[in-house]
Amino acid sequence: MDLTHTEPLGVAVVGAGYWGPNLVRNFAASGRWDLRWLCDLDRDRAAAVVGRTSPTRVTDDLDLILGDPAVVAVAVATPAATHTAVALRCLEADRHVLVEKPLASSLADGRKLVEVAADRGLILMCDHTYCYTPVVSHIAGLVTDGALGDIQYIDSVRVNLGLVQGDIDVVWDLAPHDLSILDFVLPPDRRPVAVAAHGSDPVGAGHACVAYLVLELGGGACAHLHLNWLSPTKIRTTLLGGSRQMLVWDDLNPAQRLSIYDRGVDLRVADDEGRRQTLVSYRSGAMVAPSLPEREALAGVVTELADAITERRPARTDGAAGLRVLELLECADRSMQAGGRSVTVEEVGN
Amino acid sequence: MDLTHTEPLGVAVVGAGYWGPNLVRNFAASGRWDLRWLCDLDRDRAAAVVGRTSPTRVTDDLDLILGDPAVVAVAVATPAATHTAVALRCLEADRHVLVEKPLASSLADGRKLVEVAADRGLILMCDHTYCYTPVVSHIAGLVTDGALGDIQYIDSVRVNLGLVQGDIDVVWDLAPHDLSILDFVLPPDRRPVAVAAHGSDPVGAGHACVAYLVLELGGGACAHLHLNWLSPTKIRTTLLGGSRQMLVWDDLNPAQRLSIYDRGVDLRVADDEGRRQTLVSYRSGAMVAPSLPEREALAGVVTELADAITERRPARTDGAAGLRVLELLECADRSMQAGGRSVTVEEVGN
């Protein structure tokens, strides 16, 4: 395989459901890729997605795709339960793989994928889409350059009405977004080390439709996620408190997605004539909303996949990142089973 | 004591700090009350609160107040740690008592107050202010008349910057609002029965400045509170999901404080040729924002106190309601000490 920049790489998308069409659109629009196949058990649906006149072929047979030598990578956007099986077949056929989040439906399966990819020197990339948005890049920069100071807490609300999934609960459906963002934004020694989770299923779906995760971060701070399929309105808001600055990210407000506040609470212990006293002071300064470019994150994902392949280096959101997300999801599962007890990553790791 | 409607009742306010001035203003403006005293250790502060020219007398001596036979009731707005001592002295001097939330700084203390009041046939009322707002009355009506259907979950966010309290943590400071609202709005068999709490103190205040409470409600649904002194912006938003309707209460949006959505998720198990299948359908109907009157809740509080005294009946938010809030606060304390384990009301009750 000649993987120079100049020639588009052949790619196939598997899965024409909710997310697949977005992958199709971005691969088709990219100069780096030649989208050769869209595979779905429902061939009519796949045909509708690519359009009457597209050169992309439609099939319900993965083998046909893997038999096409021009296909160097496969993007897997099937239901979560089938990620492992599909991805594994592709890896074993020596194709690079991009997998929709979550990487697999269990930590064990995820590890299997990472191992096989490593053994064969293939790129295994997770489609952690948010990590390719301008707003998350900006936040990562603020964390890295110390503008926020020490992180005191993170609170994320990700709620809306539906879609109630049949095969996975609300944690496995929505938390991967937040967990992958935390993984990307935080320094390695500040990543989550334990999870306490509470879920509830008030509509009888068979698994949690409303859930709360308390994540203990390395260093002692705490992150919290509210995940909910039963909210009348859509909310996508993250608060991040830092010792220097604090921010609010409201992803549904394109005119002011990110607000950075020069606010905070400072405590100082004073010794007032032998009497220890805590003095609290508040900073309540200005707010700045940076100007962020509007660009589609998924375009960055498909470019990063091409770059990782051609430069023979791990992708920015590689299999290891996907595994760390899976570890936390497993912690959440175990915690819910144990009545909300905090479960450490170490526990599920062994 | 002659307590007819026609003559104003004598009252004293103890505490001229954050909340006291509001009580002073409302007692002074009420035709039902004659505000005779404002008591504070800082007499200058008290004098400034009543104003140069007010007939209300200022003192730092509670005995002076209790020696005034025209005083039939005392409103206690001192720091939480002193509620019990002050209230007890007033009750033992045969005065009716209105206590700022929380009723006491421990469940044991609260019980003591309730007992003494009961023994002496005195009114003991908690200033659960929110229960006297038009919006909470409206929500209570929606729950009672079944308009919301079965309650599926409740989620409340009560966050802002400061004030970091020295004597109580963020749970004891902010949760009484939400817990008293739940107590008022929910039918007795749906009230909280257990609490799992997670707190964090990233600024070194000596107690939690950020906390999350998961409340198990009678009947199995779940309520969740986010309480935070370290948020750059103020948020006061409650989501309530019901099987018929859902609502969003945004207390900071006076133009649309309450939004009631004809939305929801319905699950139906179908038998499709022997194969059990769960069918999910979504209602995504209109939203109605009722017109709510704008009136000060505290005016309702002081009127209710006068009514309870003259009608010799328990106040709407009586000592028992205050105790139920204290029980849940104690559950939260114990849960935080036990690493987030869910603690039942029954446990703390004995």
Add this chain to the structure above:
Amino acid sequence: MDLTHTEPLGVAVVGAGYWGPNLVRNFAASGRWDLRWLCDLDRDRAAAVVGRTSPTRVTDDLDLILGDPAVVAVAVATPAATHTAVALRCLEADRHVLVEKPLASSLADGRKLVEVAADRGLILMCDHTYCYTPVVSHIAGLVTDGALGDIQYIDSVRVNLGLVQGDIDVVWDLAPHDLSILDFVLPPDRRPVAVAAHGSDPVGAGHACVAYLVLELGGGACAHLHLNWLSPTKIRTTLLGGSRQMLVWDDLNPAQRLSIYDRGVDLRVADDEGRRQTLVSYRSGAMVAPSLPEREALAGVVTELADAITERRPARTDGAAGLRVLELLECADRSMQAGGRSVTVEEVGN
């Protein structure tokens, strides 16, 4: 030409600038149309718009398109100044025509187009896109069924930063949206009959970048437009006051695009013992936000064009509607030249 429903109609788009790509996307996605050509002087741009692999041919030669007998309709999305020339050539070649707003760059030109289309029995349709949105349909329904009562005033704000056009001023750029909406929503006898316009050019663009239009409606009420290329934020808000209900349409708030208020002012003249007195009462009732479907308006435009052609009837937003918009634009031009004097449609009509 056989124009049965079963076979897609051949169409060409002329102009690959700002709006053309949207037309291309919607014609390509429609089962009613076969998009055969995209024409632009910049062929590379046109090629990029249709995509590497599309069957739609690209050209810079309109004659080539008009020489293709399978093309029954042409959509014109060129700069406003060229609408007339391009549309006229298409009509004279016996093609149905859809023209981007405004229909032409002068009333005289617009009339010429309408005449030629009428003489040849061709469909001439204006792309008044907003008239095909769910929200405008809903408002039209409220007006028609009397739910709003008598219309008291309409106020629309359509402002944002840029794009400062070189060939047309802000009135010709933005007002066609509002004027076409008014034309669609109001009964014929309530349509605008006169315009007073004020414009200003604080950046030296050579024509108005900020403008205000006061429209006198038939029956005496008043509509007002604020049009502005120099606003730091984008606002798209319309207030409509009716004697029964009032509404706010905020097009940038997809979660609550339309709010209908049971509010109003009622005046009654009373005779109080011989003394005439005006009694004012206020209704301040609930607000309802109807659930509106999310669908792309332009899909409705291309379907309506196909329907009008096959059913041999005028399109919903036909040439006559386009002319009425042009009449008002000419009134605005003349009013600005006359220092803001109100100019009637009758004046420009003759």
Add this chain to the structure above:
Amino acid sequence: MDLTHTEPLGVAVVGAGYWGPNLVRNFAASGRWDLRWLCDLDRDRAAAVVGRTSPTRVTDDLDLILGDPAVVAVAVATPAATHTAVALRCLEADRHVLVEKPLASSLADGRKLVEVAADRGLILMCDHTYCYTPVVSHIAGLVTDGALGDIQYIDSVRVNLGLVQGDIDVVWDLAPHDLSILDFVLPPDRRPVAVAAHGSDPVGAGHACVAYLVLELGGGACAHLHLNWLSPTKIRTTLLGGSRQMLVWDDLNPAQRLSIYDRGVDLRVADDEGRRQTLVSYRSGAMVAPSLPEREALAGVVTELADAITERRPARTDGAAGLRVLELLECADRSMQAGGRSVTVEEVGN
């Protein structure tokens, strides 16, 4: 009269209607003032406003007040039509006067007041309350120090439901707010020089309930006011476009009242090989929301009145400022009578 800082000045308020109680509250709370009288034809209303126990005396007789030698100033908050008569009596009794906006109900009346005050060396101050708010002070600072660059346009929306006034139209009711703000914020040579006004009375109130004013500013820019008593929602939003920065002032958003955008449009005329060409570029930078203190503007008004009296200097919003507002209101009146023709300040000035 001894007017040292140390002793409070005696003051009386005339009018206990909508605004009077606010004046009463602020004079009573101020250490600079001794509020001796509240005068209203409805003595019961006045008594209710001061409260049962206040030392402020209540009367319906202005002579009684003017007979009290301790009263050095009178604040007039009666209906607009009576401002002149009441203020004149006070000035002629050698009292300093604060008048509710508008200063008088005609320009001629206003001039009379200014003359009499000047002749007698008395302070005549207009209660242009907004000029004492932190946000308007901040904006004035931005204009003065050049941070906004040249002002390109100002657009203000001041709408809500009611109160429909009987004696004055919506322009005289609401425009004084905006006109006094413009007067305060703009440099003298940039103040309004002409007004074109359009009003409408769709409910039959006898005068305009909806009005639009186009103000030509000195230097050529334009300001626009939308004034409306018939809006279902309250809006208080001002846009100000400057050549360097632009701002949005949303007075109903206390959490972000002022937003300052580093945005704008720059035009440059280039000479491209003999062909003149206008190049447009857009700045779309960050937004800053300054931290503004929350303090009651009226407290600043009563302090300024005391300062002006003791320092024997004109008040910040003096009679001359009140006259300039009256001139513009008269321009608006004449413009509405003349069908919207622009009327210059010079015309009404002579």
